[in-house]
Amino acid sequence: MSGLFVENQGPNWKKILYHGKSTFAVLLSIAVLVTIGWLGYSTVRNAYLDYKATDDYLEVSGEPVVYTVAKGASVNSIGSDLAEKEIIKSTKAWKSAVAGLGSEAQFQAGRFELRQHMPAEEAAKILSDPTKMIRTRVTIPEGYRMTDQWPIITKGVPAITAKQLQDAAKNKAALGLPAWATNPNSPEGFLYPETYEVDDTPTGAELMKAQVAQFTKVTTELNFDERAKTLGLTPLQALTLASIVEREASNPEDMAMVAGVFYNRLAKKMKFESDATVVYANNIKGRLTTTDKERANPSPYNTYVHVGLPPGPISNPGAEALNAVLNPTKHDYLYFVLVDPETGKTEYNTTWEGHEQSRQKFVAWCQAHPGKC
Incomplete structure (x- = not known):
């Protein structure tokens, strides 16, 4: 019988076990490295947060408060006032936050809504944004002297x-x-x-x-x-x-x-x-x-x-x-009379006689509405 015959001997368990051990070793190494990296990151981050927490609040934890930037107040005086009112934790954190804003650090007089115990960076961003200012509206009607x-x-x-x-x-x-x-x-x-x-x-x-x-x-x-x-x-x-x-x-x-x-x-x-x-x-x-x-x-x-x-x-x-x-x-009208002040109805005339008739309508309206004229 010609041709090549290969006997089916089943799986090579030695090779499989060898490769399995290699894969496990690689995964274990990666896990160790990730763990070491995470521990290192956590250690550094926690150290940074501990360091920062001595000078700044890490997150907002207080009640809302309306803060007023006084006219002519300097950047340093604003920071001192914020720290005194316990809105921010320290003037050191405030100076750092203001420095981070660069040219955007412009503070206008007015009222702003802040929170007690907030990061200085957040407070600085709000106070330097004119659109965040609390404003008052007043409507003046037409026709007033x-x-x-x-x-x-x-x-x-x-x-x-x-x-x-x-x-x-x-x-x-x-x-x-x-x-x-x-x-x-x-x-x-x-x-x-x-x-x-x-x-x-x-x-x-x-x-x-x-x-x-x-x-x-x-x-x-x-x-x-x-x-x-x-x-x-x-x-x-x-x-x-x-x-x-x-x-x-x-x-x-x-x-x-x-x-x-x-x-x-x-x-x-x-x-x-x-x-x-x-x-x-x-x-x-x-x-x-x-x-x-x-x-x-x-x-x-x-x-x-x-x-x-x-x-x-x-x-x-x-x-x-x-x-x-x-x-x-x-x-061609020369006369007008508001005959009904409630509706605004007005009559127009070219003659005095017509005007007088319209005026009597106004008089009658006033008599029917005491105290309105």
Whole structure:
């Protein structure tokens, strides 16, 4: 029989045992090395943590706390204060954390939410991030005169006082007013109504400057100065008209209509006879109607006595009133009356007779709603 025959002798157990012992030896060596490495790492890490723990907290373990960075506080004084209040463990850890931030280590005055017993690095990152600052919001409605804005501001931002606002109003040069803000009661009219966000330690001057800056931004976007001139008004006259429209109308459509009435009266050299100007001239609070005596007040702001526009704004108008003056509705009406103060319904007339009929509707509404007028 030709060919090669190989007898099946079964597995070679000696070889298998040999290779098994070799593999086990390798695995055992790796395990020993890993164990030694882990023990070495753990020893070094624990030594580092023990060393660091003497100067710093390793993790947050305390209650939330609001911390205030005082105006003008130095980096070192902040660190000392944090350590004294037990927010961080030591000034040494603070200096190291600040050094680690490099150029980002800029600390602004204000309130921040921290925790007691926190790592200095974490505290430094929060205090150097302006977006982490606790801020206060105050909303100033449209159409308020300057002095009526102030109680809203002082209530919403207790750090600002009425005296601060009074002093800031007198220092016109520091507010950034436009060159044409020449009205006697300036900055009346330029304190833009908006929601403002302030830090924990604002001043009246800072908020007032922000209002003027926002006014400039809005009027620049409207191209207010140039568009006023195309309508035959100076920017101050247009702003003054907007301040009256803001007080006399309650929605954008009526604002444009009312602006049209006043433009028609200007063209005919008629008195505006705006009760809103009488309210301003007499510093009336809490009512819509005026008396014969109040309408006889010789104040230059009283348009029942004087023809044309007052010498300056009687309120601080918003964007809708500013825009209405630049885009008045064209019509022939010379009179308007708010016949329903609750709904804002307003009627317009071309004749005195029609105006008187509308006015009687307002009188009837007032009689039906005692104390509302």
